Amino acid sequence: MAQWERDERLAKAFLELADTLVEDFHLVDFLHVLTDHMLALLDVTAIGVIMVDAQRRLVDVTASTDTAHQLDENQVEFDEGPAKDCCSQHVQVGPVDLNDPATAERWPRFTKAARTAGFAVVAAMPLRLREEVIGAVNIFHGRPAGLHPASLRLGQALADAATIGILHQRLSQDQAERVGQLHIALNSRIIIEQAKGALGARLNIPPETAFERLRAHARNNRTSLTHLCQLVVEGGVSAGTFAATQDRTRRP
Template sequence: MAQPERDERLARAFIELADTLVGGFQLVDFLHVLTDHMVELLEVDAAGVVMVDARGRLVDVTASTHTVHQLEELQLEFDEGPCRDCCLDHCVIPPVDLTTRAAADRWPRFTKAARTAGFTAVAGLPLRLREEVIGAVNLFHTTPDGLHPADLRLGQALADAATIGILHQRLSNDQAERVSQLQTALNSRITIEQAKGALGAHLDITPDAAFTLLRAYARSHSRSLTQLCLQLLEGTLHFGLFAQSDKDKHPGG
């Protein structure tokens, strides 16, 4: 990414992550914006977010790819991994080379799953404000040395901006609404998963490719990703809208 383009994207990222006091705020859409910026600005291969629910449990909320969604769920199932350590210790998890024995000893099942998925490095950034940690962001890379210290510092700045935005938004709600917001985000995640599965089956493409088409359409039309997926499942939005976009990406297909 050229420097002027990167600077423009960086400015837009911080503006978007501060813009939470708006009508119709959707947590899952907001976190998709965060992962999109993380992937593009830090030049990582994928990113995912887990959040702390009202009972103090970690829940998988969003990810930039279907594969990372699965890895986030495995972290929670195995009770091991960078997001878990990040939230437990309230600190950054520096890049871990998953090809090493140390990684296998630290997170044996997660490391094996991540390596099988093609990732060789991972890091964790807390979503925190002072002593309060509300979740964490995982960054995944396919090369062991792909996560640089300067990029991690920028990633933490983005995570901090997102945390402040979320906490400001929560302050405008009562406790019941705060709990409901995270549950709505989890429900939205299911809707998105179902929509990308349906679109993938219709176009005979992978879930990740379907997800890319859905996100691109939502972004280019300034639409909520959740509402877009819901309309697709309800039949008020037609699969044909995405067939042309898929042809544009694969003109030889």
């Protein structure tokens, strides 16, 4: 990416992360905006976002890939990993070498799962404003030295901007709506999972590929990912919309 393109993308990122006072705000779609910009600007392999619910429990909400999503689920299930430490300690965690024996001792099950998935290093940065932490962003890289300090600083700045946007949006809601926001996000995640499965079956492609095409279509057409996935599940948009030439050779 040329420097002028990077500068434009950076400006766009902070503008979009601040633009949350809209009538059709969806937390999952907003967090996909965050992960898209992080992927473009930080030179990382994958990103996942875990949020803290009203009972202070961790909930995996969204990720840039199926693999990262599974690792976020692992952290919640195993009750260990960088995001858990990040949310409980209110500080950035890492970068942590996944091949270091000390890491395997610290997070045994998560480390094994992350290494099996092909990642070599991980970091987590809090979604925070002052003392309030509402979640964490996990950043994964396949190269041992892939997470550079400058990228982590920029990542934290983007995470901070996203947190301000989310909290600003919450201030415009009543308490019931605030509690319901994360439940809506979880329902959106279910719809996205259903759309991935449905599109993958129709085109005979892996769910990961289906997810990438859904994200790309939503981004290129400036539409809500959740709304697009709902249309796919309900049959309101043809699978052929997402088909590539090579898919035709895979169909029975």
